Amino acid sequence: MAEVLVYVDHVDGAVRKPTLELLTLARRVGEPVAVHLGPGADSAAAVLAEHGAVKVLTADASEFADYLVVPKVDALEAAYQAVSPAAVLVPSSAEGKEIAARLAVRIGSGIITDAVDLESGDEGPVATQSVFAAAFTTKSRVSKGTPVITVKPNSAAPEAAPAAGTVEQLSVSFGEKSTGTKVVSRTPRESTGRPELTEAAIVVSGGRGVNGAENFHVIEELADSLGAAVGASRAAVDAGWYPHSNQVGQTGKSVSPQLYIASGISGAIQHRAGMQTSKTIVAINKDAEAPIFDLVDYGVVGDLFEVVPQLTEEVKSRKG
Amino acid sequence: MSLRIVVCVKYVPDATGDRHFAEDLTTDRDAVDGLLSELDEYAVEQALQIADEADDAEITVLTVGPEDAKDALRKALSMGADKAVHVEDDDLHGTDALGTSVVLTKAIEHIGYDLVVCGMASTDGTMGVLPAILAERLGVPQVTLLSEVSVEDGKVTGRRDGDTATEQLEAALPAVVSVTDQSGEARYPSFKGIMAAKKKPVESLDLSDLGIEAGEVGLEGAWTKVDDASPRPPRTAGTIVKDEGEGGKQLAEFLAGQKFV
Ligand SMILES: Cc1cc2nc3c(=O)[nH]c(=O)nc-3n(C[C@H](O)[C@H](O)[C@H](O)COP(=O)(O)OP(=O)(O)OC[C@H]3O[C@@H](n4cnc5c(N)ncnc54)[C@H](O)[C@@H]3O)c2cc1C
Numbered sequence: 329m330a331e332v333l334v335y336v337d338h339v340d341g342a343v344r345k346p347t348l349e350l351l352t353l354a355r356r357v358g359e360p361v362a363v364h365l366g367p368g369a370d371s372a373a374a375v376l377a378e379h380g381a382v383k384v385l386t387a388d389a390s391e392f393a394d395y396l397v398v399p400k401v402d403a404l405e406a407a408y409q410a411v412s413p414a415a416v417l418v419p420s421s422a423e424g425k426e427i428a429a430r431l432a433v434r435i436g437s438g439i440i441t442d443a444v445d446l447e448s449g450d451e452g453p454v455a456t457q458s459v460f461a462a463a464f465t466t467k468s469r470v471s472k473g474t475p476v477i478t479v480k481p482n483s484a485a486p487e488a489a490p491a492a493g494t495v496e497q498l499s500v501s502f503g504e505k506s507t508g509t510k511v512v513s514r515t516p517r518e519s520t521g522r523p524e525l526t527e528a529a530i531v532v533s534g535g536r537g538v539n540g541a542e543n544f545h546v547i548e549e550l551a552d553s554l555g556a557a558v559g560a561s562r563a564a565v566d567a568g569w570y571p572h573s574n575q576v577g578q579t580g581k582s583v584s585p586q587l588y589i590a591s592g593i594s595g596a597i598q599h600r601a602g603m604q605t606s607k608t609i610v611a612i613n614k615d616a617e618a619p620i621f622d623l624v625d626y627g628v629v630g631d632l633f634e635v636v637p638q639l640t641e642e643v644k645s646r647k648g
Numbered sequence: 649m650s651l652r653i654v655v656c657v658k659y660v661p662d663a664t665g666d667r668h669f670a671e672d673l674t675t676d677r678d679a680v681d682g683l684l685s686e687l688d689e690y691a692v693e694q695a696l697q698i699a700d701e702a703d704d705a706e707i708t709v710l711t712v713g714p715e716d717a718k719d720a721l722r723k724a725l726s727m728g729a730d731k732a733v734h735v736e737d738d739d740l741h742g743t744d745a746l747g748t749s750v751v752l753t754k755a756i757e758h759i760g761y762d763l764v765v766c767g768m769a770s771t772d773g774t775m776g777v778l779p780a781i782l783a784e785r786l787g788v789p790q791v792t793l794l795s796e797v798s799v800e801d802g803k804v805t806g807r808r809d810g811d812t813a814t815e816q817l818e819a820a821l822p823a824v825v826s827v828t829d830q831s832g833e834a835r836y837p838s839f840k841g842i843m844a845a846k847k848k849p850v851e852s853l854d855l856s857d858l859g860i861e862a863g864e865v866g867l868e869g870a871w872t873k874v875d876d877a878s879p880r881p882p883r884t885a886g887t888i889v890k891d892e893g894e895g896g897k898q899l900a901e902f903l904a905g906q907k908f909v
C-alpha cells in the first residue's frame with residue numbers, strides 16, 4: 329500500500345489530538361508515515377505508533393523554533409522526497425495551512441484546505457469541505473501532483489491501530505530562504521486548565537448578552553460543570569470581555585464539538601461559520617427572533633442570567 | 649527612496665447574502681452583490697498607516713477578478729491608496745488559489761514592490777494561504793497573520809498570535825505580510841477621499857500583458873477539482889421553549905437525554 333505523510337502537530341512531543349484524527353483518516357488512503365519536527369520525537373513516537381504510524385520521520389534543529397514556517401517546509405519537503413507519498417496530510421491550524429501551501433507550490437501539487445472528511449476515491453483522495461459558512465458541502469480532489477490536504481480538528485474520532493512506528497532520522501538541509509523571518513521572542517499562552525477550544529467535545533460560548541467581563545464567570549461555571557471549553561463571540565472579544573484566542577467564528581477558531589451552547593449570541597453569519605458543523609446546538613437568548621434559533625436542537629428564550637446558573641446547578645447535582 | 653507597497657485585495661460575494669455555486673461548481677458571482685472583502689480593508693488600513701510613517705511611500709492596490717472587482721479597487725482608493733491595478737481576463741474564470749497566486753506574483757513583479765500586504769483570508773474562499781504562497785513564489789520572507797505591524801529601517805516587525813504562543817517576528821524588506829482583523833479598525837472613506845479616488849489611475853492588465861498562458865489558469869488549469877457541491881440539509885427544527893422559571897432545568901433534562909450529563 330502507498331504511504332501517506334502525516335505532519336505531526338505537537339508541543340514538545342505531546343501530540344495534539346487533531347494529529348491522531350489525521351492518522352485515522354490517513355489509513356483510509358494509505359500507510360501513515362508521521363513527520364515529527366522539533367523535540368520530543370521519542371515520547372511522540374509511542375502515541376503515533378499506537379494510532380497507526382508505520383514510521384516516524386524525525387528531525388530536530390534550532391531553526392524550527394527560531395524562524396517562521398519555512399524551515400518546517402524544508403523538512404516536510406525532505407520527507408516528501410524520501411517517501412514519495414500518495415498524499416500529504418497536515419492539520420488545519422494557521423501554521424499548518426501555511427506549511428502545506430508552500431509545500432504544494434514546491435512540489436507542483438494542488439492543495440485543499442480545511443477538509444472535514446476524507447475518503448479514498450478512484451482518482452485519489454476525496455476531501456469533504458464545508459463552505460460558505462457551512463451552507464454547502466463540497467467534495468473535491470487534487471487534480472495535479474500529489475494531493476496536499478489540510479484537515480480540520482474533530483473531523484474523525486481517533487482510533488487505535490497499533491503499527492511499528494519505527495523512528496528514523498530525517499536529514500534536512502535548510503535552504504537560504506529558511507532564515508528570512510526571525511522569531512525574536514515567543515510567549516506561550518497561559519493554560520486555563522480547560523480543554524483546548526478546537527478539540528473540546530463540548531463548547532460553552534458567551535456573546536454580547538453576557539454584558540461585561542465580570543459576568544463571564546457565569547459562562548465559565550457552566551463550562552466547568554460540563555468539562556467544556558469556553559468560547560466567545562467577536563462582540564464579546566472586541567469589547568475586551570474575553571481573550572481573542574477564545575473567539576469562535578470566521579476570524580476566530582472553527583469548532584465542531586459534540587455539543588455547542590451559545591448564550592447571549594445572536595448567530596451572525598460570521599459566528600455561524602465557526603460553529604455550524606457542531607453536532608448538537610443549544611442556545612439561550614432573550615430574543616425569540618435571534619437567528620441562532622434557526623440552528624438549534626434545543627433553545628431557551630430567556631435571560632441567560634436566570635437560565636445558565638440554573639442549568640449549571642442542575643448539571644452539578646445530576647453529576648453528583 | 650520611496651517605499652513601494654502593494655496591497656492585494658479581493659472582491660468577494662457579500663457573506664450576508666445567499667451565496668451559491670454556479671453550474672460549473674465555481675462561486676456564483678451573479679447571485680449576490682460583491683464588495684471589497686472586509687478582511688482586506690484591514691490590509692489597506694495597515695498599508696496606509698505604514699505609508700504615513702514612511703518618508704515617502706506609494707500604495708498600489710491589486711486585484712485579480714471580474715470586471716465588477718473594480719468596485720473593490722475604488723473603495724481602497726477612496727480609503728487613500730494611490731493607484732490600482734486590475735488583472736481581468738475571461739480565461740481567469742474558475743482559477744483556484746494556486747492559479748491566482750501565479751497571476752498575483754507576476755502582477756506584483758510587474759508593479760515593483762518593497763512590501764506586499766494581504767488580508768488574513770478571503771471571506772469567500774477562507775483558505776488563508778495566499779500570503780504564504782506569494783512569499784514562496786516571490787522568494788521573500790513571509791511575516792503573516794500579524795495583529796500588529798510596523799516598518800522601519802528596511803525591516804518589518806510584527807506580532808503573531810498563534811495557537812499556542814504569541815510571537816514577535818522580524819524580517820528584512822522586501823517581504824510579504826498579512827494582517828488580521830485584530831490589527832485595528834479600518835477607516836471609512838471620507839467624502840474627499842471618494843472624490844479623489846475618481847481621478848486616481850487604475851491600470852487594467854490581461855494575462856498576455858503578464859506573459860501567462862491561458863492554460864496555466866482558469867478552471868481547466870486548476871490544481872484542484874470540485875466534483876460536487878450540495879446545500880447542507882436544513883437542520884431539523886429543534887425544540888424551543890420559553891423560560892417560565894424552569895428553563896435551565898428543562899435544558900438540563902434535554903442534555904441528560906442526549907447523554908451529555
Ligand atoms: C469580516 C468579519 C469577520 C467576523 N468574524 C467573526 C467571528 O469570528 N466570530 C464572531 O462571533 N463574529 C464575527 N464577526 C461579527 C459578527 O458579524 C457579529 O457582529 C457578532 O458575531 C455578534 O456577536 P454577538 O452575537 O455576541 O452580539 P449581538 O449580535 O449583539 O447579539 C447579542 C445577543 O444577545 C442577546 N442577549 C442580550 N442580553 C441577553 C440576556 N441577558 N440573556 C440572553 N440573551 C441576551 C440578544 O438578544 C442578542 O441576540 C465578524 C464580522 C465581520 C464583518
Ligand SMILES: Nc1ncnc2c1ncn2[C@@H]1O[C@H](COP(=O)(O)O)[C@@H](O)[C@H]1O
Binds near residue numbers: 711770775777
Ligand atoms: N483574487 C485576488 N486578488 C487579490 N488579492 C487576493 C485575491 N485572492 C486572495 N487575495 C489576497 O490573499 C489573501 C488571502 O486569501 P485566501 O488565501 O484566498 O484566503 C486575501 O486576504 C487577499 O489579500
